[in-house]
Amino acid sequence: MTNQTSRPLNESATARWIALGLLALAMFCSYIFMDVLSPIKDLLQSTKGWDSTAFGTMQGSETFLNVFIFFLIFAGIILDKMGVRFTALLSGAVMLIGATINWYALTDAFVGSGLETWFTNHLNYIPGFDELGISPFYEGMPASAKLSAVGFMIFGCGVEMAGITVSRGIVKWFKGKEMALAMGSEMALARLGVATCMIFSPMFALMGGDVEVSRSVAFGVVLLMIALIMFIVYFFMDRKLDEQTGAKEEKDDPFRISDLGKILTSSGFWIVALLCVLYYSAIFPFQKYAVNMLQCNLTLTPPDEGTFWASDTVTVLQYIIMIVVAATSFASNFAKERAVRYSCLAIAIVSLVVYCFMGYMRQSAAAIFAVFPLLAVGITPILGKYVDYRGKAASMLVLGSILLIACHLTFAFVLPMFKGSVVGGVVVAYLTILVLGASFSLVPASLWPSVPKLVDSKIIGSAYALIFWIQNIGLWLFPLLIGKVLDATNTDINAAVEAGKMTAEKASESYNYTWPLVMLACLGVAALLLGFVLKYIDKKKHYGLELPNVTHRQKLRSRRLWQPRNSDTA
Numbered sequence: 001m002t003n004q005t006s007r008p009l010n011e012s013a014t015a016r017w018i019a020l021g022l023l024a025l026a027m028f029c030s031y032i033f034m035d036v037l038s039p040i041k042d043l044l045q046s047t048k049g050w051d052s053t054a055f056g057t058m059q060g061s062e063t064f065l066n067v068f069i070f071f072l073i074f075a076g077i078i079l080d081k082m083g084v085r086f087t088a089l090l091s092g093a094v095m096l097i098g099a100t101i102n103w104y105a106l107t108d109a110f111v112g113s114g115l116e117t118w119f120t121n122h123l124n125y126i127p128g129f130d131e132l133g134i135s136p137f138y139e140g141m142p143a144s145a146k147l148s149a150v151g152f153m154i155f156g157c158g159v160e161m162a163g164i165t166v167s168r169g170i171v172k173w174f175k176g177k178e179m180a181l182a183m184g185s186e187m188a189l190a191r192l193g194v195a196t197c198m199i200f201s202p203m204f205a206l207m208g209g210d211v212e213v214s215r216s217v218a219f220g221v222v223l224l225m226i227a228l229i230m231f232i233v234y235f236f237m238d239r240k241l242d243e244q245t246g247a248k249e250e251k252d253d254p255f256r257i258s259d260l261g262k263i264l265t266s267s268g269f270w271i272v273a274l275l276c277v278l279y280y281s282a283i284f285p286f287q288k289y290a291v292n293m294l295q296c297n298l299t300l301t302p303p304d305e306g307t308f309w310a311s312d313t314v315t316v317l318q319y320i321i322m323i324v325v326a327a328t329s330f331a332s333n334f335a336k337e338r339a340v341r342y343s344c345l346a347i348a349i350v351s352l353v354v355y356c357f358m359g360y361m362r363q364s365a366a367a368i369f370a371v372f373p374l375l376a377v378g379i380t381p382i383l384g385k386y387v388d389y390r391g392k393a394a395s396m397l398v399l400g401s402i403l404l405i406a407c408h409l410t411f412a413f414v415l416p417m418f419k420g421s422v423v424g425g426v427v428v429a430y431l432t433i434l435v436l437g438a439s440f441s442l443v444p445a446s447l448w449p450s451v452p453k454l455v456d457s458k459i460i461g462s463a464y465a466l467i468f469w470i471q472n473i474g475l476w477l478f479p480l481l482i483g484k485v486l487d488a489t490n491t492d493i494n495a496a497v498e499a500g501k502m503t504a505e506k507a508s509e510s511y512n513y514t515w516p517l518v519m520l521a522c523l524g525v526a527a528l529l530l531g532f533v534l535k536y537i538d539k540k541k542h543y544g545l546e547l548p549n550v551t552h553r554q555k556l557r558s559r560r561l562w563q564p565r566n567s568d569t570a
Contacts, residue, residue, distance in 0.1 A: 031193030033220035056483020062156035076465020098154030105147035191373035281474030329378030376441035400442030412517035
């Protein structure tokens with residue numbers, strides 16, 4: 001009898017990609033909620049009284065507990081002690097609880113309630129945090145923004161816990177196999193969540209001609225229910241894998257504080273962690289303001305009410321076309337026959353052009369920015385496969401930083417030059433957004449698969465948690481900084497609103513985003529320098545970051561050339 005009779009699930013390509021699909025779909029739903037308010041910043045300002053500082057403070061609150069209460073560190077310890085299955089279910093439940101609170105804060109039921117009065121009169125001063133300048137609230141912050149921030153903090157604990165859990169789960173199922181491809185593919189699908197919320201969040205908020213931002217959040221809450229279901233299904237699948245291999249959940253391997261020393265003394269780990277915080281701080285906070293930035297720099301004329309281009313039908317149709325772009329470009333990476341591969345690429349390109357044309361006709365900044373992840377979906381598997389079989393992970397991080405710098409500087413200085421050009425501005429915006437998405441795809445395909453090369457597998461959950469914690473410092477700080485810089489460099493707009501010379505609706509689309517974008521470009525410059533340092537350290541200490549992830553034997557196996565020897569038979 002051969003050992004094939006007890007072949008574990010992760011040796012089956014179908015099974016491990018199903019497991020990946022469950023994890024990726026859960027993160028897809030969480031990504032939607034993470035940015036569900038981003039495309040309706042202008043509506044929050046006009047209907048809820050949130051200025052840029054309130055919006056930025058609320059958005060930055062997502063990572064507050066992770067950073068300053070060290071919840072993310074505890075999440076890593078929970079992951080190492082309790083295992084992937086337990087932590088996945090816990091993260092799904094925590095996300096759902098936080099999202100529900102966030103939704104209630106924006107409903108009409110909250111307005112005029114005793115809870116609104118309490119939040120108006122409290123949390124205006126928090127001893128210690130105010131003195132340090134890190135309070136998630138401030139005096140004069142709208143009550144709805146305060147409660148929304150509380151919910152977002154709880155959601156943030158869950159989503160970051162889910163992030164490290166999914167990374168650990170992928171390592172468990174794909175180690176020694178196509179791990180970079182798996183991580184890149186997971187992030188490619190998850191990032192479709194960004195496009196999904198950009199397209200549907202404004203639609204739900206404006207549905208029926210009645211502006212109601214809580215409907216957008218309710219849409220996200222329903223999706224997080226689906227995410228929890230995905231984690232439940234994964235729970236049973238992962239347990240079956242452990243039963244087959246005889247492995248015990250990670251909780252039987254006790255976590256020791258001394259293990260953190262092994263991580264913190266690694267120079268390679270610190271460079272990767274700093275690269276992560278710089279790179280992600282230049283992307284995720286930008287996403288929260290990107291739609292409003294486009295509204296302020298493009299000349300957009302909404303289509304007339306009652307026409308096809310102003311209907312919800314075109315919104316759904318555009319989303320379907322977006323899915324076609326994503327599916328065909330992604331599938332082209334796995335097509336065995338050349339004719340099929342090029343056919344998929346042709347369909348993807350034509351569909352992308354149609355999608356961009358529809359975004360232009362809709363004259364919607366949210367629909368234009370929704371193109372952000374589409375190029376990434378197509379090229380992330382290519383990059384992941386390249387890292388798996390050829391290496392060069394550190395070099396890809398350098399390239400990603402260069403593209404990041406170029407895109408933010410284009411948004412800051414080139415795009416405003418096309419203000420008044422109906423077609424030119426949209427074309428520049430589309431091209432820059434697509435390149436930025438391509439830049440972003442370089443990170444999951446190269447950075448995350450490098451972490452297992454830097455630390456022992458027993459403490460990889462804690463290593464991911466530490467990286468995410470450091471990353472969360474930037475994700476807390478920069479949404480807040482962008483909002484403050486935006487208000488500080490647009491004092492004339494704020495003064496005009498206060499004097500009654502400009503409406504809140506007009507003000508929300510009149511900001512000058514130059515300095516916030518320059519700030520983000522500077523993060524890219526710092527990331528570029530660290531990328532060169534990482535290449536030097538890797539060459540000196542031989543971490544193998546530039547080497548392939550897949551072993552020679554795995555390469556042969558993937559090409560169907562490897563056959564088991566007689567000694568492989570029980």
